Amino acid sequence: MIKREAVVIGAGPAGLSAAIEAAKRDADVLLIDESLKAGGQLFKQIHKFFGSSAHRSGIRGIDIGKELLEEAKKYGVEIWLNCVATGLFKEKKIAVEKSLDNQNKTAEIIKAEKIVIATGASENAIAFEGWTLPGVMGAGAAQTMANIHNVLPGEKILMIGSGNVGLIVSYQLLQAGAEVVGVLEAAPEIGGYGVHAAKIVRAGVPIHTSTTIVEARGDEKNGVKEAVVCDVDDCWQPIKGQEKIYEVDTITIAAGLKPLMELARMHGCRCDFIPQLGGWLPLHDKNMETTYPGIYVAGDSAGVEEANTALEEGRLAGVAIAESLGYIHSNKASSIKNEIWNRVDGLRLGPFGESRLEAKEKIIKTFQ
Amino acid sequence: MALLKNGYISLSELKNEKGYPSEERFNEGPVAVIECIQEIPCNPCVEACDFGAIEIEGPITDKPKIIEDKCIGCGKCIAKCPGLAIFVVDKTHSESFASVSFPYEFLPLPDKGMEVEAVNREGKVVCQGEVIRVINNKEFDRTPVVTIKIPEDKFDVVRGIKRRKEK
Numbered sequence: 001m002i003k004r005e006a007v008v009i010g011a012g013p014a015g016l017s018a019a020i021e022a023a024k025r026d027a028d029v030l031l032i033d034e035s036l037k038a039g040g041q042l043f044k045q046i047h048k049f050f051g052s053s054a055h056r057s058g059i060r061g062i063d064i065g066k067e068l069l070e071e072a073k074k075y076g077v078e079i080w081l082n083c084v085a086t087g088l089f090k091e092k093k094i095a096v097e098k099s100l101d102n103q104n105k106t107a108e109i110i111k112a113e114k115i116v117i118a119t120g121a122s123e124n125a126i127a128f129e130g131w132t133l134p135g136v137m138g139a140g141a142a143q144t145m146a147n148i149h150n151v152l153p154g155e156k157i158l159m160i161g162s163g164n165v166g167l168i169v170s171y172q173l174l175q176a177g178a179e180v181v182g183v184l185e186a187a188p189e190i191g192g193y194g195v196h197a198a199k200i201v202r203a204g205v206p207i208h209t210s211t212t213i214v215e216a217r218g219d220e221k222n223g224v225k226e227a228v229v230c231d232v233d234d235c236w237q238p239i240k241g242q243e244k245i246y247e248v249d250t251i252t253i254a255a256g257l258k259p260l261m262e263l264a265r266m267h268g269c270r271c272d273f274i275p276q277l278g279g280w281l282p283l284h285d286k287n288m289e290t291t292y293p294g295i296y297v298a299g300d301s302a303g304v305e306e307a308n309t310a311l312e313e314g315r316l317a318g319v320a321i322a323e324s325l326g327y328i329h330s331n332k333a334s335s336i337k338n339e340i341w342n343r344v345d346g347l348r349l350g351p352f353g354e355s356r357l358e359a360k361e362k363i364i365k366t367f368q
Numbered sequence: 369m370a371l372l373k374n375g376y377i378s379l380s381e382l383k384n385e386k387g388y389p390s391e392e393r394f395n396e397g398p399v400a401v402i403e404c405i406q407e408i409p410c411n412p413c414v415e416a417c418d419f420g421a422i423e424i425e426g427p428i429t430d431k432p433k434i435i436e437d438k439c440i441g442c443g444k445c446i447a448k449c450p451g452l453a454i455f456v457v458d459k460t461h462s463e464s465f466a467s468v469s470f471p472y473e474f475l476p477l478p479d480k481g482m483e484v485e486a487v488n489r490e491g492k493v494v495c496q497g498e499v500i501r502v503i504n505n506k507e508f509d510r511t512p513v514v515t516i517k518i519p520e521d522k523f524d525v526v527r528g529i530k531r532r533k534e535k
């Protein structure tokens with residue numbers, strides 16, 4: 001069994017910043033990620049990030065990822081890529097499958113004093129007739145194809161969902177050269193930021209609110225050929241006779257994300273259902289520590305938000321770990337953490353942030 | 369709000385915002401128009417301006433606004449805004465023409481002198497335009513800024529061009 005002071009699972013913005021903050025203060029940190037490249041969502045985000053200038057906004061996600069990776073290297077974070085944490089067992093033991101190509105696969109058990117779960121989120125699916133046809137995919141999958149693998153997922157695309165993910169991925173599919181025939185939203189109002197909506201509308205993509213998809217038509221061999229869409233009533237039920245048909249070869253679904261929290265649950269960390277933050281997630285305190293001492297959670301796996309909040313939550317966990325391992329005096333640690341909390345609270349203001357602020361406050365209260 | 373229903377701001381919605389340049393200011397020369405009317409956690413536009421002409425008064429989620437007397441219409445803020453929501457409008461371009469500068473992150477880029485189809489906030493073609501400048505420097509970090517010349521009366525309507533298709 002391998003032993004480590006701190007193990008961070010997931011190398012997105014949350015995991016990277018947790019690892020950096022702990023390693024910076026001399027903790028010995030191992031960071032593992034199932035992908036071939038660290039950075040999580042960041043390397044798919046070719047757009048300039050919104051957020052505060054203090055959070056490197058106005059800079060593209062890919063470039064933020066590069067900076068974080070360099071910093072992690074500078075402070076001596078050990079990184080294992082192509083490794084998936086398959087289980088979390090009592091007394092902080094992590095089961096890891098190393099090297100995911102089948103030939104050289106090995107299994108390791110790591111005993112860690114501190115663990116950060118920073119596994120991000122997974123996409124929600126929606127089911128409709130024909131949804132298993134080739135060509136129906138998550139918006140995240142389409143984004144990975146276009147931006148990581150340089151493969152256009154389709155020529156004519158219909159996007160379902162107008163949250164920021166649906167809007168931004170639509171924009172990036174246009175940039176990649178596809179035609180996006182429209183964005184559908186079942187709710188009466190667009191879910192994402194107006195500025196993101198406005199830039200795709202200006203580029204010629206209509207957004208249809210109070211509209212949903214009812215059927216994907218095509219066949220298993222050639223994939224999607226048509227999408228049948230329909231207006232919905234106040235209860236989100238399709239209004240008969242209002243169907244419309246789009247000729248498309250791809251249907252992408254951006255119906256929200258939910259925290260990837262299975263590892264926390266497996267270890268018995270208490271979880272709660274918080275709809276404003278994407279669903280089931282591990283409860284945590286102001287140090288991002290779960291109900292099991294020594295296990296922390298940060299980023300989208302602690303409630304789906306944004307890269308900026310993920311970075312800050314990761315920092316909180318990293319500082320708290322350095323503190324409890326005795327690498328930093330608690331007075332110093334609390335003043336750093338207070339600064340971070342002030343910044344995070346600032347990010348959770350306004351009509352888009354308020355419900356998340358409330359939910360996060362409730363989580364911390366419930367915890368106590 | 370039209371923005372939430374259809375995804376674009378109506379002109380009257382925009383004109384109701386604090387910081388929308390006054391008629392006098394438009395008549396004086398190039399000025400930035402910020403079309404960012406929701407309280408979102410974002411502020412790089414403030415730092416982008418060397419003249420202190422963009423202000424977010426309270427917390428980061430407050431809406432940005434132009435201080436019209438400080439803005440010289442240099443256009444530096446256009447490429448810095450991740451929402452691609454800032455435009456520079458010059459109503460005084462020439463006798464009967466105005467110019468509009470906007471971010472354009474699609475390939476192929478238009479060339480100077482090219483005749484283009486100018487679109488409004490809704491993405492609809494409203495008139496023809498002529499490309500008079502394309503800036504794609506390092507500082508803009510891969511957000512090219514295109515300036516087109518359009519009939520003067522379209523200065524508060526035109527906000528982009530129809531995407532060009534690769535041949």
Ligand SMILES: Cc1cc2nc3c(=O)[nH]c(=O)nc-3n(C[C@H](O)[C@H](O)[C@H](O)COP(=O)(O)OP(=O)(O)OC[C@H]3O[C@@H](n4cnc5c(N)ncnc54)[C@H](O)[C@@H]3O)c2cc1C
Pocket residue numbers: 009010011012013014015032033034035038039040041042045048049050051083084085086118119120121140143164165166168169260298299300301305306307308309310
């Ligand atoms: C289309 C889109 C646009 C966005 N635009 C913005 C924006 O403009 N501004 C902004 O602030 N935010 C934006 N975001 C949100 C932002 O990307 C996420 O909130 C952020 O990446 C969350 O960070 P994270 O570290 O929690 O998770 P992630 O970035 O998802 O990283 C999680 C990592 O964990 C790894 N992992 C998961 N499970 C395991 C396991 N069992 N073992 C090993 N590794 C594992 C994954 O491979 C991944 O690398 C956008 C998101 C999307 C999808």
Ligand code: SF4
Pocket residue numbers: 399400416417418419420421422438439440441442443444445446456
């Ligand atoms: S156009 Fe120039 S002066 Fe005016 S707000 Fe933008 S950066 Fe500032």
Ligand code: SF4
Pocket residue numbers: 050195402403404410411412413414432448449450451452453454
């Ligand atoms: S940078 Fe752009 S999107 Fe962000 S607040 Fe300023 S105008 Fe709005």
